[in-house]
Amino acid sequence: MPDARVNVPDRIPRGKPFEVRILIRHPMETGYRLDEVGKPIPRNVIRTFTCRYDGEIAFSARLSSGIAANPYLRFFVTARESGLLAFEWQDDGGVHGSDSVAVTVV
Amino acid sequence: MTMPDSRRLRTRRRLLQAGGALSIVPWLRVGAAAADLPDIPALSAFLAGRTPRSERVRLLLPQLADNGQAVPMKVVIDGPFAPGPHVSAIHLFSETNPVPEMAVFEFPGPVERIEVESRLRLANTQRIVAVAAMSDGTLYSAVAEVIVTLAGCLDGT
């Protein structure tokens, strides 16, 4: 199952903020739902999310069950050089997810 | 624990009256801003006695949510940003969700455009509070109310 869908503009002007959009596959299980036999489904949400631009954190988020399933994040990062945006996230189960996208700065 | 509505109204009215009487002294307006924040223990704990200014932050949420499972949220802090203190984090608090601290968005350095979108899960009709913290400790806040209704048919599948 692909972890995420990432979207950045094709050609980004240097020094300007550019839009980053990421849609992550994750149930963000609240811990308040019951299964078919009435047992609570344990909480499992993405807790930490970081966006690194050539290794340096450009944006991060701490999330909770108050964020909808299959979370969507849209934020802005200042363009420096062409490079790699690397995304990482970790959930309550300790499972790591990641994705990356190359950015072309002109 | 939230105050009953009638008591909240009276307190708000008294504060506004006080604010109106002292309107020639603008620095006391900060008191009126504090009365607009919903009473959320986690928010009070975070503020630790500080009073955020209810300006600069725009918290955009639908007035009526299509579905409490995914409510689109946008929080914006309009520029331009003067050199110096930058927005370091935006905190989101829920008035009635079982987990009041919804999210924190963190900015390690200055960004010309502070705009974050996501989708929230809301248990019921409530107010959401966004608090922006600057790198020098200044706090700004915004409040938005969302009406969340129940679906018509139960889905047991």
Added chain:
Amino acid sequence: MLRALVCAVSICAAVAGAQERVLPLSALRSGIAFAGPDVRAMQSDDTSNPGLLWVENGQKLWHARAGAADSSCASCHGDARATKRGVATPHPRHDAATGEVFDLEARINACRVRRQQASPWARESEDLLSLTAYVAYQSRGLPLAVTIDGPARAAFERGRAYYSQRHGQMNLACAHCHDQNWGKRLLAENISQGHGTAFPAYRLEWQGVGSLQRRIRACLFGIRAEMPPPGAPELTDLELFLAWRAQGLPIETPGVR
């Protein structure tokens, strides 16, 4: 005189045919028209439509080798974007080999069994949902056009009967809500016309993608009626009737509801 009689009979037949549709073609509206602005925005934005996560997974599965034949969908069908465009619009469709009516899920499973010599995927499994969503997505924007003549006729008539029959504790027929009361409020929801053109769809209540059969079963649950198991012929018959009823509406998979 005979010519006039033939004309009269054919006019009557045409009128009778037109009367078969409770909802005339010109009055058809997709479920998205009854959804709120946020749901509409979510469906129309490919960067934030969660259903596309399943479509992407379907693309991976399209290229994955499976079964004793160790072949993938791509081995026979090549690039789905070219070869599968328009394949969803005539489904559900009669399958000559089995004599059954196949929806897209059943068609995919039949291929898995016959060609890839792999075991069929369970209904509502993530794999089947993903691949069905991927294949249906290739027909996004194209109008539904099923055939109800010939061998499909019996299934169509069964489906129409099921749709018009009262079911469950609440003693309601699909027609009561979706033909007679569409557009009105049911608590906090707008009743749609019940077309199902966006399935497999990401339903917020499910927090995931599900099939049209799952959505139909949810409706039956809502009216406290017995729910046929996933893949049951009653559900496929009903899907065929619904597809005929929605003729001309474009496929929207993956929808958001």
